[in-house]
Amino acid sequence: MSMSAPPDQPLLLMVVGTDHHPFQRVVSWLDRWLADGGASRVRCVLQYGTARPPGSGDARQFLSHEELQRLMGEAAVVVSHGGPATIMECRRTGHLPIVVPRDSAEGEHVDEHQLHFARRLAKEGLIALCESEDALRRTLDEALTQPARFRVATSGQVASGEAAMSAPVRRTAELLDALIAGTRPNRAVDPVRVAFIGGFGRSGSTLLQQLLGELPQVCAIGETVHLWERSVRDDELCGCGTPFHDCPFWRKVGEIAYGGWDNIDADAMLALKRVVDRNRFIPQLAAPRMRRGMASSVERYVGLYARLYDAVRQVSGCAVVVDSSKHASLAFALRWAREVDLRVLHLVRDSPGVAYSWSKQVVRPEVTAEPAYMPRYSPVWAGVLWDAHNSMFELLSAVGTPVRRIRYEDVLRDPVGELSGIVDFLDVPEAADRLPMFDQRVVHLTTTHTVAGNPMRFTTGELAVSRDDAWQSELPARRRRVVTAVTLPLRARYGYIPERLS
Numbered sequence: 001m002s003m004s005a006p007p008d009q010p011l012l013l014m015v016v017g018t019d020h021h022p023f024q025r026v027v028s029w030l031d032r033w034l035a036d037g038g039a040s041r042v043r044c045v046l047q048y049g050t051a052r053p054p055g056s057g058d059a060r061q062f063l064s065h066e067e068l069q070r071l072m073g074e075a076a077v078v079v080s081h082g083g084p085a086t087i088m089e090c091r092r093t094g095h096l097p098i099v100v101p102r103d104s105a106e107g108e109h110v111d112e113h114q115l116h117f118a119r120r121l122a123k124e125g126l127i128a129l130c131e132s133e134d135a136l137r138r139t140l141d142e143a144l145t146q147p148a149r150f151r152v153a154t155s156g157q158v159a160s161g162e163a164a165m166s167a168p169v170r171r172t173a174e175l176l177d178a179l180i181a182g183t184r185p186n187r188a189v190d191p192v193r194v195a196f197i198g199g200f201g202r203s204g205s206t207l208l209q210q211l212l213g214e215l216p217q218v219c220a221i222g223e224t225v226h227l228w229e230r231s232v233r234d235d236e237l238c239g240c241g242t243p244f245h246d247c248p249f250w251r252k253v254g255e256i257a258y259g260g261w262d263n264i265d266a267d268a269m270l271a272l273k274r275v276v277d278r279n280r281f282i283p284q285l286a287a288p289r290m291r292r293g294m295a296s297s298v299e300r301y302v303g304l305y306a307r308l309y310d311a312v313r314q315v316s317g318c319a320v321v322v323d324s325s326k327h328a329s330l331a332f333a334l335r336w337a338r339e340v341d342l343r344v345l346h347l348v349r350d351s352p353g354v355a356y357s358w359s360k361q362v363v364r365p366e367v368t369a370e371p372a373y374m375p376r377y378s379p380v381w382a383g384v385l386w387d388a389h390n391s392m393f394e395l396l397s398a399v400g401t402p403v404r405r406i407r408y409e410d411v412l413r414d415p416v417g418e419l420s421g422i423v424d425f426l427d428v429p430e431a432a433d434r435l436p437m438f439d440q441r442v443v444h445l446t447t448t449h450t451v452a453g454n455p456m457r458f459t460t461g462e463l464a465v466s467r468d469d470a471w472q473s474e475l476p477a478r479r480r481r482v483v484t485a486v487t488l489p490l491r492a493r494y495g496y497i498p499e500r501l502s
């Protein structure tokens with residue numbers, strides 16, 4: 001039966017996607033709304049997939065891509081499932097989509113990635129999220145009475161930060177519908193909570209790590225990505241100033257984790273790293289399933305990390321371990337560790353400042369045998385890498401890993417405010433009223449047992465957190481223009497445009 005409204009009524013389009021799990025809830029919700037009077041206010045095209053066909057509206061089991069695009073162009077209101085590709089398509093055609101995510105608890109998907117993804121987008125105001133029938137009915141009424149609120153700037157208008165989903169992020173999101181059927185392993189009983197600081201180098205990760213390390217219940221251990229080579233094999237200095245193998249903290253950690261560091265063959269670990277933990281493997285690590293060979297290597301690799309983190313938890317007595325490795329590929333690999341409750345702090349710093357920092361020469365003090373320097377990049381190359389590295393953390397968030405974005409400039413401007421937000425994200429209420437700052441921006445740094453990283457990790461005593469604007473006078477204007485051009489879309493997304501920070 002079809003109770004079609006006259007053709008001059010606005011078009012309501014609903015799309016549930018092609019997943020083989022039926023999305024019955026949303027079809028029934030819309031069906032009831034149409035029966036309760038909605039049918040006289042809209043024409044409705046309803047793509048219902050593997051659910052039972054609805055009782056009203058123009059019901060289509062599936063839509064071709066051309067048809068979908070045509071209908072989106074024509075529609076006044078679009079209701080979508082939480083599939084990234086459909087959501088992007090809605091926004092591209094000027095809609096603020098009304099999104100009802102599929103929920104694995106209702107048998108509508110294999111996991112909760114649509115829920116995570118949709119909630120994240122809703123927080124950024126990119127969609128209108130409805131998780132209940134009531135919410136959907138209210139939102140539909142609102143969309144019909146105030147249609148302007150459900151229109152967004154299309155991709156031609158990149159002015160505001162929220163509209164500027166960068167091209168790589170958009171392409172990635174389009175891949176996700178195909179990629180994610182979601183078979184991340186179930187959580188272990190008592191996973192160790194790890195705060196992973198991710199992002200491009202020279203974004204201030206060492207400062208952030210030092211601040212976090214002063215929080216009660218939080219233990220910072222440096223950049224473990226370099227642990228195997230620089231610490232286990234080369235015995236470089238711990239943050240406490242002692243060679244790694246002489247540091248009592250790390251000796252105890254090695255005993256608990258592996259029965260002693262002698263049982264860890266650093267070269268074997270590095271060989272394993274080469275086949276697991278590299279950015280070129282991110283597409284495989286982001287996928288729902290891995291090839292069997294890859295899966296067993298990843299399992300071994302992250303299993304060793306999980307034991308390390310757990311041993312740190314035991315030795316330090318802390319609830320959260322901070323790993324400031326930064327590398328995206330390690331974060332993607334750690335998604336597969338059942339024993340790790342991974343929470344990523346995606347640290348961004350405006351690209352000209354980062355590019356300037358990469359152009360300077362910095363000595364690595366932990367290398368005692370001969371002078372060694374940290375690597376350098378030209379400003380343009382730094383800009384290209386800045387874009388690539390940050391995009392990978394956008395993807396990490398899109399595949400369901402909890403990611404909180406932190407702007408370095410905000411940490412410098414308001415350290416107390418930023419730390420409070422992080423404490424919530426990491427779920428350490430014990431730390432909430434015991435932030436390590438006094439005078440709002442002075443912190444007393446104590447000794448930490450950190451491996452690898454910026455020389456600042458050796459700093460102890462009082463440190464005033466203050467703005468670092470050297471690049472504004474030191475980076476030549478021509479180079480600055482090139483860097484900002486290369487990194488434009490993400491800079492807009494991160495709120496660096498307009499230039500209100502400089």
Ligand SMILES: [Zn+2]
Nearest residue numbers: 238240247449
């Ligand atoms: Zn130490």
